[in-house]
Amino acid sequence: MGNKGMKWWTIVLSSWGIFVMGLFISTAVGQTVSHAGYFEPLVHVLQAVLLAFIVLPSLYWLLKKSNSRPFLVIGLPSVKRAFLRFITGAGLVAVLSGSGFAIAEWLGWIRITEFHFSMSLISIALLNVVVAFFYEAFPEELTFRRAVYSALSDRFGRIFALFLQPVVFALAPITVSGLHLITGFEAAPITRDYVILLVTFGIILQLLRLVTNSLWTSIGFHLTYLFNSRFIVLQREARFLTYDEIEPGTGELFIIFMMTLLMGIVILISVTIVRRLTIGRHNKEGFNHV
Secondary structure, eight states: OOOTTOOHHHHHHHHHHHHHHHHHHHHHHHHHHHHTTOOHHHHHHHHHHHHHHHHHHHHHHHHHHHOSOHHHHHTOSOHHHHHHHHHHHHHHHHHHHHHHHHHHHHTTSEEEEEEOOOHHHHHHHHHHHHHHIIIIIHHHIIIIIIIIHHHHHHHHOHHHHHHHHHHHHHHHHHHHHHHHHHHTSOOOOOOHHHHHHHHHHHHHHHHHHHHHTOHHHHHHHHHHHHHHIIIIISOOSSOSEEEEESSTTIIIIIIIIIIIIIHHHHHHHHHHHHHHHHHHHHHHHHHHTO
């Protein structure tokens, strides 16, 4: 990516700062409206609209300053290819999480007892998906897996940037939580487990973009991961299935973290290594035939 004279740290700080301010403003307004007694789904929609309105135009301007064709780097010119990449990311979550459920039940750690389907549940889930796309998946992927990573990789190389980007990603909610404390708003709790989850999540999302060369793969994974966690694995009031845990924490730790994230990272790193070895062998054979 040519930065057209923009320094790498300018892009990193600008894109990170845009997202942090968008998240801070949207969550602050959301808390204010929620405390006023407004309907909770309306609060979530308002937060998504605010964050998207702040972050997306600002990032588009930043990408246009650093690249002459910002839509091309996002992958928007080819709708068909973007859709296929999106489905690939979503399908990976389904396969990994489904395997986690199957293994956990086979080992006797969980026992699925009931499935839930209703129009109200489907409506809640669909609204959550739409809100999550504009509030989380699209702006986060565009900010961190695109703008931040590209600037870091230009300066430090792809491998170092792969592990530095998740740190920058994790610093965003930590900073917003600090800003909430300073300004008197309710701050989200930041725990060690949450930070580890964010860093791991950032790594697998970046690997997806690198392996498939498309931001839409990581968006598909991101959105489906959120849906799977909120409505299938975590046993919240609105859920599509109920299961008993013989081993406490199996759903959250084994299915979400170990199978979906860690196993996904292992698979993607393996694919990257095999691809590099294959390309290297083909290049060597081609050189020998010259």
